[in-house]
Amino acid sequence: MNWQYAAGQEALQLDCINRAQQLIAPYVVHTPVLQNAHLDELAGAQLFFKCENLQRTGAFKFRGACHALLQLPKEVREAGVYTVSSGNHGAALACAGQLLNIKVRVAVPSSGSAVKKANIARYAADIVEIEPGMAAREAIVAQWQQEDPEARFIPPYNHEHIIAGQGTAALELIKEQPHLNSLIAPVGGGGLLSGTIMVGHSQSMAIYAAEPELADDAWASLEQGQIQPAREPKTICDGLLTSLGDKTFPIIRDGVDKIIRVSEQQVIEAMQLIWQELKVIVEPSSATVLAAVLAQPALFQKQNIGLLLSGGNLDITRVPWNSSILELEL
Amino acid sequence: MNWQYAAGQEALQLDCINRAQQLIAPYVVHTPVLQNAHLDELAGAQLFFKCENLQRTGAFKFRGACHALLQLPKEVREAGVYTVSSGNHGAALACAGQLLNIKVRVAVPSSGSAVKKANIARYAADIVEIEPGMAAREAIVAQWQQEDPEARFIPPYNHEHIIAGQGTAALELIKEQPHLNSLIAPVGGGGLLSGTIMVGHSQSMAIYAAEPELADDAWASLEQGQIQPAREPKTICDGLLTSLGDKTFPIIRDGVDKIIRVSEQQVIEAMQLIWQELKVIVEPSSATVLAAVLAQPALFQKQNIGLLLSGGNLDITRVPWNSSILELEL
Structure with missing residues (x-):
């Protein structure tokens, strides 16, 4: 596969992800998409959670x-x-x-x-x-x-094949829920977000990213127009500590509508809501997407939103809503 | 629907549940069936978890x-x-x-x-x-x-329409996984178990039930040949406190292969495994089924087992693996 990102070539990009999907289909879990009336009410929108926490190895x-x-x-x-x-x-x-x-x-x-x-x-x-x-x-x-x-x-995100593979999560989501207005994914190194952009743009959906305030190097990179390093971030979102790479940065720069920054407290509250209401275990990094939607009600009001829940790997006996444990994690 | 349980009329009973399924289809969540390689290894069997904790209102x-x-x-x-x-x-x-x-x-x-x-x-x-x-x-x-x-x-379990409705969970499961050898459900009042028996017997599957040792009135009812009352049970499985009814007792007496009793400690360990490995929130009552499978390895070895996870309604900030919290719950 000779894959090169270029703005305006949405069909070509979607094709790459479709081919990735065919290749990996025998090995991946087709993860469920969950909905919850109470969370919809809180958000004033229809939320569709793509549960990659239920993927093999517990993450997208x-x-x-x-x-x-x-x-x-x-x-x-x-x-x-x-x-x-x-x-x-x-x-x-x-x-x-x-x-x-x-x-x-x-x-x-x-x-x-x-x-x-x-x-x-x-x-x-x-x-x-x-x-x-x-x-x-x-x-x-x-x-x-x-x-x-x-x-x-094999790098964790800054690679065409990795990006195309991660894009299959959003691809499965929009095939199941074709009426979505927007997609939102967490951003760390940007692999999942880049793949999500490639899928969402082919369908003219708005694409949002969620990033912890304490690790907002992707947001800063877009502000500055060049990749900003992650400076020893102290967030509980341990999946989002890395900075963007030269493959993910241009895709995100050209393709994301907004990077929404969320506080640690907002992440913890959203994580608790997902555990309590949606009944699935997510790690803090995953909860950023719900935190972002709840933090920006005007942006998402009455929309159909696809949220990528990235993973569920954490020690369930050490959760961040016990404040003494939170101190330990930081 | 004129429904009457009678041993040997499997086809008729399955038909009742099929009709229930058609009626409720517009309202229920078609819940996912999850698998996990690590839990399979622990059990020495292939486990298929029907996630009714992800059902509307968080339970079957x-x-x-x-x-x-x-x-x-x-x-x-x-x-x-x-x-x-x-x-x-x-x-x-x-x-x-x-x-x-x-x-x-x-x-x-x-x-x-x-x-x-x-x-x-x-x-x-x-x-x-x-x-x-x-x-x-x-x-x-x-x-x-x-x-x-x-x-x-509208009673909680001792009613034909309730039993037929609960049976649709097992029906969905066996339609998705037709190669199962056995099904296992928790037993409280016996509604879910009765429906599961009606479905499983039509396919000649073995049917097991899981019950807390501290609330083993269903087990005692089968031993005694008549319904035994639940005597203020002190289990953390707060969904399994009730005794069988005159509709559920005969179905269970004639249809269950074995009621497996599990200790509180086995329930807590199984619940922790489900949260940690399967990445879904279940309440203690649901965890009894995995506890039973792990407690009886000889019975389930190398089988394909369908486990009904009944619900996920509990306060996630008060979990039973903190022993001081466990004391409070009892």
Whole structure:
């Protein structure tokens, strides 16, 4: 697949995501779309929650990782792949590798959440714990590159195949609910948001993103007109700590209608609402989308909104509505 | 519908449930069936979770209540209906009444859970708080009967239309997963279990029930050959406190392969597994089915098992894996 983002080529882009969908269909969960009358009432709109927390490995990341592996040529599949991830991408790649019989190595920063690390360890991946920070990350990638030049680094978001894979979540959603006016996804590195933009624009839908105020580098990047780094963000949204990449930035710059920033308190309240009312477990990063819709009632009033719930990987015994636990997480 | 349970008339019974399914289809959520590789591994079996916690009002009870109202003649619909419920049946009836424009009165014992009471209050029902216990319950029913002889009492489980409605959950499940070997449902009053038996027997599936050790009156009823009352059970499974009725007892006596009793600790562990791994919120009553499967590995080994997750209504800020909270709940 020779894929290049270019504004105005919506049909071509949708085609890429349709092909990704066909490739990954035997491996992914066709996740349910849930609705809830009480949440609709709160929002003054019709909300359609695409539950990627119920995806294999507990997050949408499996879509992109699986697609990236399926696109690899045979010789790379035999050599294996590697990545650096403390979170959902690592588990997604490990699981996809196990299913496709491809050797996976994951370098895990020691700072990551225990549940997410355990989730990576479940699949037959080789795991190496590294120090947090860019230096250790670059060192291990360089080491693996040297040890095995045939093996391939699979990045968490800044890659065409990853973006096309993540886009399949929105594709499934709009096929099931074709009357949506807008889509909203969380933004961290921008893989899910970029794929969502490519799908939504082909249908002339408005596209919104939700980002924690405490990690608002994507918002700042759009303000500044160039990628702004994430500066050690202190948000509980541990899936949204990364900055945009050179593949995701232009798609988001040209394609997002608005990045809505939400406070930690708004995230916690939205997360509690999703657990209590929708009856599904989401991690804080996922709750940003409902927080954003509730924070901007004028923007979404009476619309049909598709919300991408990105994942559900967290320790359910340590939840952020006990304030002492919240302190611990930060 | 002239419905009468009789052993050996599986086709007739399935037909009742098929008709119930057609009637309620415009109102119910076709709930998803979830699978999880980690839970399959723990059980040594393939588990298919029918998520009635994602049903309207957060429990399977909506199916039976909606079906009972749809079966009412016009004059009764105009007069309205009433019930006594501290839990999911009250909310289900209130919601169904609101959708069908039927006046609903619910007497709520003051001992019920706050979340379940709030769930009833959401719909436009008339709510009367009463003392706990049979005396207050019978008094309010007698009062309403006298006040309005045209209005109808809709019981929570001991009624043919309720049983047929609850059976639609298992019907949807086996239509989606026709290769199941067995079904397992929690047993309280026996409405869901009776409907599940009627569906499962038509397909020659084994049928199991899960019951808390601390509320094992259904198990005792089968041992004794007659209905045993529930004696102020102290289980956290607040949806399973009632005893069987004269409609549900014979169906269960003739149709269940085994009632598996589970401890409070087994329920809590299973509930935690469902939250953590399956990423959905279930109330303790629902977790009994996974607890039972994990407690009896020899019985379920290598089978394809359909588990009915009955509901998800509880206060998510007060969960039973904090032992101090557990004390409070009992």
